[in-house]
Amino acid sequence: MADERYNRKNPAVKRILQEVKEMKANPSDDFMSLPLEENIFEWQFAIRGPSETEFEGGIYHGRIQLPSDYPFKPPSFLLLTPSGRFETNTKICLSISNYHPEHWQPSWSVRTALVALIAFMPSNPSGAIGSVDYPKEERRALATKSRESPPKYGSPERQKVIDEIHQYMLSKTPSPKPNPEECNKTSSADSDDQSQTKPQDTEAATAEPVTAVEEKVVDQIAEEAGQTVVPGANAGENVAAGDNRNGLVRQREQATVAVRAAQRRGDDRLFTWAAVGLTIAIVVLLLKKLVRSSGHGALFMDES
Structure with a gap:
């Protein structure tokens, strides 16, 4: 990026260039923005x-427009890829967008906003501006289609990015991943077919040894489902292991939320004390200036 074309003393430009550097130095698997x-x-x-x-599996493109006084005011967001959750080519209303500047914090960044946008995807639209509420089947189809090609938008430079x-x-x-409902239908159909299989065929199938490949597939499926499969354990024990893991995940998420809330409270207190200290310093400087301008303290001496 040609930094020399921008005034690096401008607070907004300085902040944006810092975020660009950080985004490139610490890329994420969940998003990318330039x-x-x-x-x-x-930003695209x-x-x-x-x-x-x-x-899941979808790739959703969009545009972020930062205000001239960023980061003191929030950006606007516009989605370019149909998702079934947000309208395309329409500024969307989120608590992190320019529709709600009262919620925005200058400490937030483009990275923060993208993480929040991902979290908003499965939430209830509740009639918000720029939101739509398509059935899950249509959303899955759009997720698959979103991978085929990027959207066409704007100038050649935009398209290149x-x-x-x-x-x-x-x-x-x-x-x-395959639609769970379709998988259930397929499993039911397979079960019906197996129930009509001749007894001798069923016994022969049961007698076949489990291959290493089959064990690997079972482990992969269990891992994707968030469960730990213990060889030789019954189904109840394996489900319990999965529940314990899910419980740990929820505890980590709750702890993360609590830590972030505590950090915000600490930041608020820090800013308050900093403001008080700055005010006192300004008052002292003004008093010193007043004393000097009045003849090195003569203002505070008796006229007699």
Whole structure:
């Protein structure tokens, strides 16, 4: 990026260039975002559909427009890829967007906003501006389609950035998992077919040894389901292991939320004391200036 074309003393430019550097130094598997060369206040991005949802496997592109007084005011968001959750080419209403500046904090960044946007994907639209509520089946179909090609948008420079981001996200985003409902239907059909199998065929199938490949597949399925399969254990014990793991995940998530809340409270107190200290320092400086201008303290001496 040609930094020399921008005034690096400008607080917004300085902050944006810092975020660009951080984004490149610490890439994420869940999103990617880059500003345009000709306008660093406009960023193109793509997010990965959250796992275990109908958006899983999808790659959703969009645009972020940063205000001239960023980071003191929030950015605006516009989605370019159909998702069944947000309208395309329409600024969306989120608590982190310019629709709610009262919620925005200057300590937040483009990275923070993208993480929040991913979290908003499976949430209830509740009639918010720029939101839609498609059935899950349509959302899954759109997630699959989103991988085929990046959206076409704007100038050749924009398209170049969009294409670059899409290729990166394809390398980080696994294909969508099969629809659980369809899998259940298939399993039911297979069960019906097996129930009609001749007894001797069933006995022969049961007698066949389990191969190493089959064991590997079982382990992979269990891992994806978030369960620990213990060889020789019954189904109840394996489900309990999965429940324990899910409980640990929830505890970690709750702890993370608590830590972040504590950090915000600590930051608020720090800012308050800093403001008080700054006010006192300004008052002292003004008093010193007043004393000097009045003849080195003559103002405080008796006229007699």
